[in-house]
Amino acid sequence: MNQAQRLIDLMLETLIFSLIVGISVGVAAGYLGSLMVLEKMALVGDALSHVALPGLALGILYGFNPFFGAFAFLFASAVLIWQLGRITKLSFETLVGAVFTLSLAIGILIIPEPELLEALFGDITTVSLMDTIIAIVVSIVAILLTRTIYKGIVLGMISEELAISKGVKVARMNPLYLLLVSMTVAIGIKITGTLLVGFLVVTPAAAAKTISSNLSRYSMLSSIFGGVSAFSGVLLSSYLNLHPGPLVVLAGIVIFFTAVLIRWTKPSSF
Amino acid sequence: MDNPDDYILRVSNLSVTIQDQIILDNINFEVKKGTTLAIMGPNGAGKTVLFRALLNLVPYSGKIEWRDKIKTGYVPQNLSAGDIPISVKEFLSFKDASNIENSLSAVGLDSKNILDKRLGVLSGGQLRRVLIAWAIIDKPDVLLFDEPTTGVDLDSEESIYMMLRDLSKKYGITVIIISHDVHIVTEYSDYMLALNKCMNFFGESKELKNPSLQTIIYGEPVCRHEPSPTVD
Numbered sequence: 118m119n120q121a122q123r124l125i126d127l128m129l130e131t132l133i134f135s136l137i138v139g140i141s142v143g144v145a146a147g148y149l150g151s152l153m154v155l156e157k158m159a160l161v162g163d164a165l166s167h168v169a170l171p172g173l174a175l176g177i178l179y180g181f182n183p184f185f186g187a188f189a190f191l192f193a194s195a196v197l198i199w200q201l202g203r204i205t206k207l208s209f210e211t212l213v214g215a216v217f218t219l220s221l222a223i224g225i226l227i228i229p230e231p232e233l234l235e236a237l238f239g240d241i242t243t244v245s246l247m248d249t250i251i252a253i254v255v256s257i258v259a260i261l262l263t264r265t266i267y268k269g270i271v272l273g274m275i276s277e278e279l280a281i282s283k284g285v286k287v288a289r290m291n292p293l294y295l296l297l298v299s300m301t302v303a304i305g306i307k308i309t310g311t312l313l314v315g316f317l318v319v320t321p322a323a324a325a326k327t328i329s330s331n332l333s334r335y336s337m338l339s340s341i342f343g344g345v346s347a348f349s350g351v352l353l354s355s356y357l358n359l360h361p362g363p364l365v366v367l368a369g370i371v372i373f374f375t376a377v378l379i380r381w382t383k384p385s386s387f
Numbered sequence: 388m389d390n391p392d393d394y395i396l397r398v399s400n401l402s403v404t405i406q407d408q409i410i411l412d413n414i415n416f417e418v419k420k421g422t423t424l425a426i427m428g429p430n431g432a433g434k435t436v437l438f439r440a441l442l443n444l445v446p447y448s449g450k451i452e453w454r455d456k457i458k459t460g461y462v463p464q465n466l467s468a469g470d471i472p473i474s475v476k477e478f479l480s481f482k483d484a485s486n487i488e489n490s491l492s493a494v495g496l497d498s499k500n501i502l503d504k505r506l507g508v509l510s511g512g513q514l515r516r517v518l519i520a521w522a523i524i525d526k527p528d529v530l531l532f533d534e535p536t537t538g539v540d541l542d543s544e545e546s547i548y549m550m551l552r553d554l555s556k557k558y559g560i561t562v563i564i565i566s567h568d569v570h571i572v573t574e575y576s577d578y579m580l581a582l583n584k585c586m587n588f589f590g591e592s593k594e595l596k597n598p599s600l601q602t603i604i605y606g607e608p609v610c611r612h613e614p615s616p617t618v619d
Contacts, residue, residue, distance in 0.1 A: 332474070
């Protein structure tokens with residue numbers, strides 16, 4: 118009886134940790150993703166997430182927290198892509214496409230097979246207290262720092278000349294933003310896996326953009342939709358005993374089509 | 388006799404080279420406080436690059452001397468606000484949230500009707516006015532305006548220039564505009580600078596009524612390192 122109770126407590130604890138991680142990463146990814154979608158880099162956000170796989174594999178192989186491996190690979194790739202873009206003048210999408218497939222190939226080759234599914238589609242049964250603390254801290258830092266550069270990046274999108282003439286350091290903001298996206302994606306991997314974490318960066322923002330006429334509503338809705346998608350997916354995953362990643366995606370898609378329906382029925386409001 | 392304090396900007400021997408291509412070569416002119424200078428020239432003449440140099444956005448050689456403590460307001464030719472969900476109020480508050488209503492009314496827009504509108508749904512004329520409101524919101528001394536009537540219908544065009552002239556008179560703002568339109572330049576500017584990589588002419592805009600000057604402005608580059616040609 119005691120053992121059964123302990124098992125239930127443990128499962129409950131893991132579920133609570135997973136829900137907290139899910140909400141944290143969902144809100145942060147939704148907020149940061151709102152910029153990614155405006156920059157028309159939605160596919161970049163999606164592809165960037167897969168780059169984490171080799172780092173994740175190294176964490177599993179050498180017994181350190183896979184978050185750090187994932188983050189290190191994401192950030193190194195983001196910097197590599199940035200530099201290659203400056204040197205070759207190739208488009209960001211092209212370079213991300215190349216680096217993404219390379220990373221996916223390396224990751225699949227080196228990751229132990231039993232852990233491959235977890236890495237690709239997420240697993241809430243292994244979320245620890247440390248993962249939860251990291252997720253909360255990283256999400257808060259990512260949101261707060263992004264808040265400080267949000268207006269500058271948007272102004273740069275509207276007119277780079279206006280932004281520069283107002284003293285906005287556009288060239289410095291983009292690498293910082295990519296770093297923050299890398300951090301957020303790295304924590305999201307635990308919940309949704311590398312294949313689907315990009316969804317959290319893209320779809321909540323797409324849903325929010327469909328029914329927003331101003332920036333503050335857009336970024337707020339994007340954060341809420343991200344949080345709700347992740348929360349619902351994790352809860353369903355626990356209930357149905359399935360990988361959380363696909364369920365987070367399904368929950369988010371329901372929100373997206375609801376937003377499309379609202380827009381369709383009241384187009385003049387937005 | 389000219390008083391040095393009358394001048395808000397002096398440009399001497401200004402040249403800009405981008406990727407080994409000479410974009411501007413030995414440009415010299417000055418702008419008096421409270422006047423309007425029009426910059427003319429064919430496409431590719433370097434007009435926008437001159438603006439960028441004046442705003443210190445591109446590297447250049449030569450001298451650009453703004454009078455001390457001059458505040459500039461810049462209105463670009465194009466915006467890419469199309470599908471960005473940003474309201475007029477949010478856009479203007481990026482610069483100064485405290486003076487939005489005053490600057491909108493100064494450009495003839497009603498705050499109540501326009502503040503919550505998406506930037507991307509404004510008409511060409513409304514967008515130009517919002518951009519001017521952006522530029523004057525922190526009370527600049529100089530307004531730099533790249534092609535003021537891009538994307539604006541003919542009716543609104545004239546009213547935008549009239550508004551610029553009124554703003555210039557009312558607030559003592561010095562205006563520097565890029566324009567292609569000879570009628571607008573003669574009607575609404577005091578001085579004009581004709582560019583074609585080098586400086587083809589700098590002088591009073593009324594001289595533009597002389598047909599031989601128009602040939603000089605739109606003809607081949609006249610790259611001479613000496614004062615502007617005089618016209619009979």
